[in-house]
Amino acid sequence: AQSVTQLDSHVSVSEGTPVLLRCNYSSSYSPSLFWYVQHPNKGLQLLLKYTSAATLVKGINGFEAEFKKSETSFHLTKPSAHMSDAAEYFCVVSVDPNFGNEKLTFGTGTRLTIIP
């Protein structure tokens, strides 16, 4: 069974400062990992995904995440926050032992607030 823990339910940063959203995962197999963003009353947009290739993954809007197997972490970062980054962020894990389709397991989310 897999699970994902988002360590902070709320994060507030000032505009122009770095963003760090933390995520730890648990999986019996080599996982696929994703970060999704949800703006208020909107659907989910994929930010980036880890696919067992490069451990440092670059996504859209300047976000990136680093897969650290030794720490079972997949933290999301951005060098400089923008007001439009204010949203809910979900860390997601999926297990694909047989290269088949698989349900996604979501973290509880981190609400990012940007202070002007």
Add this chain to the structure above:
Amino acid sequence: NAGVMQNPRHLVRRRGQEARLRCSPMKGHSHVYWYRQLPEEGLKFMVYLQKENIIDESGMPKERFSAEFPKEGPSILRIQQVVRGDSAAYFCASSPLYAANNEQFFGPGTRLTVL
């Protein structure tokens, strides 16, 4: 290429009524997943379907909830005799037959309000 479509976007029902939520997957996608997001919570998996088959319904409540994905037409999530606790956002996602790294594409969701 149109994305995943869900309708209605908002649905209001009174207690005891039925709710029908529709999901049209992306073109060429044969797998559909339904997730529920309760207020202030993350998404929880409900059911995974292929055309005419339920593959995994481990997240579906045992009563009142059913899902189908017929050979023709959209996938339907049906909730009978709705209660206030069913109020949530219901998201549909789709993927192709062999989804690279399990990537799923999400629709905009249906927000169900039970009065």
